[in-house]
Amino acid sequence: MSEAALYGTLGVLLFSLGLYGVIARRLALRKLIAVNVMISGVFLTFIASGTRVSGTPDPVAQAIVLTGIVVTLGGTALGLALIRRIRALTRDSDRYDGAE
Amino acid sequence: MAGCTGLAVVLASVVWPLPETGPSLAPLVETSLADTGVSSRVTAVLLAFRGYDTLLEVTVLFVAAVAIRSMSSKSAPHPAHVRGRALHALLRLIAPLAILLAAYFVWLGSHAPGGAFQAGAVLGGAGIALALGGVAVLGAVPPTAVRALAALGPGVFVGVGVGGLLADGAFLRYPPEFASLTIFAIEAVLTVSIGLALLLLLGEAWSPAAPGSQEPTDSGDTNGGGRA
Numbered sequence: 568m569s570e571a572a573l574y575g576t577l578g579v580l581l582f583s584l585g586l587y588g589v590i591a592r593r594l595a596l597r598k599l600i601a602v603n604v605m606i607s608g609v610f611l612t613f614i615a616s617g618t619r620v621s622g623t624p625d626p627v628a629q630a631i632v633l634t635g636i637v638v639t640l641g642g643t644a645l646g647l648a649l650i651r652r653i654r655a656l657t658r659d660s661d662r663y664d665g666a667e
Numbered sequence: 668m669a670g671c672t673g674l675a676v677v678l679a680s681v682v683w684p685l686p687e688t689g690p691s692l693a694p695l696v697e698t699s700l701a702d703t704g705v706s707s708r709v710t711a712v713l714l715a716f717r718g719y720d721t722l723l724e725v726t727v728l729f730v731a732a733v734a735i736r737s738m739s740s741k742s743a744p745h746p747a748h749v750r751g752r753a754l755h756a757l758l759r760l761i762a763p764l765a766i767l768l769a770a771y772f773v774w775l776g777s778h779a780p781g782g783a784f785q786a787g788a789v790l791g792g793a794g795i796a797l798a799l800g801g802v803a804v805l806g807a808v809p810p811t812a813v814r815a816l817a818a819l820g821p822g823v824f825v826g827v828g829v830g831g832l833l834a835d836g837a838f839l840r841y842p843p844e845f846a847s848l849t850i851f852a853i854e855a856v857l858t859v860s861i862g863l864a865l866l867l868l869l870g871e872a873w874s875p876a877a878p879g880s881q882e883p884t885d886s887g888d889t890n891g892g893g894r895a
Contacts, residue, residue, distance in 0.1 A: 583675035
């Protein structure tokens with residue numbers, strides 16, 4: 568068993584856990600957090616696959632994941648802003664305000 | 668639940684038995700590293716070999732900030748501001764340290780892990796901490812200048828790209844003798860823009876008009892003040 572396989576599988580588990588959250592959670596905020604868990608899993612698997620070399624790990628994998636992190640950040644922030652906006656517009660309904 | 672478990676099993680059965688040694692672009696990066704003028708491999712990939720990715724990435728960040736700005740409304744709830752003398756003292760300590768750390772990260776990026784994104788994250792994090800602590804971070808800076816600064820990073824990057832197109836016939840090709848300097852300049856400008864963009868991602872909460880700020884300059888915003 569190699570480290571790459573271990574971390575790669577861990578990434579798969581994170582991804583699936585996040586996917587379950589996206590489907591099963593009702594609140595938009597929790598869905599967004601679940602999407603972030605999914606993405607973390609993808610990054611973990613990607614980085615792990617870049618270490619399956621002798622010598623220095625693949626820098627391209629690291630650079631692409633770094634790019635992905637920033638894009639995820641922008642997307643998450645946009646998602647949060649959308650959720651806030653929706654909540655402001657639908658304040659009367661309890662759909663986004665209520666507990667699960 | 669069953670579906671997600673099944674998916675996990677299928678994906679894991681693909682990832683687990685992957686061969687111990689896979690394809691790698693590391694040797695390719697290694698052979699071309701000298702051309703870039705930087706010795707950090709990740710920085711070389713980010714800003715030289717895959718400059719397009721990085722250009723589009725900062726553009727995504729900028730567009731997200733613009734989109735959030737366009738959605739900001741007076742009726743949206745403001746994030747609660749936290750106040751306290753201990754917090755204020757801590758923030759006063761953090762702010763200059765963050766700027767120092769960001770500058771160090773930019774310098775570090777040329778030969779070690781570090782660079783514009785790490786530095787920008789530190790700057791942006793400090794700015795967000797200050798904003799949430801009720802400090803008008805950019806209180807003295809006119810909004811137009813803030814937006815111009817946020818656009819400066821992607822703008823300079825595109826400018827360098829077009830310059831390479833005109834001078835060398837390839838978009839984002841850096842002049843070989845100044846490659847190191849060009850990369851450093853791009854990183855320095857990007858750091859400021861990324862830090863600002865991260866702050867702008869907070870929406871209107873960073874603005875001096877937000878409730879809880881020390882110097883309210885705009886009396887138009889009256890609601891939401893009770894959240895602090």
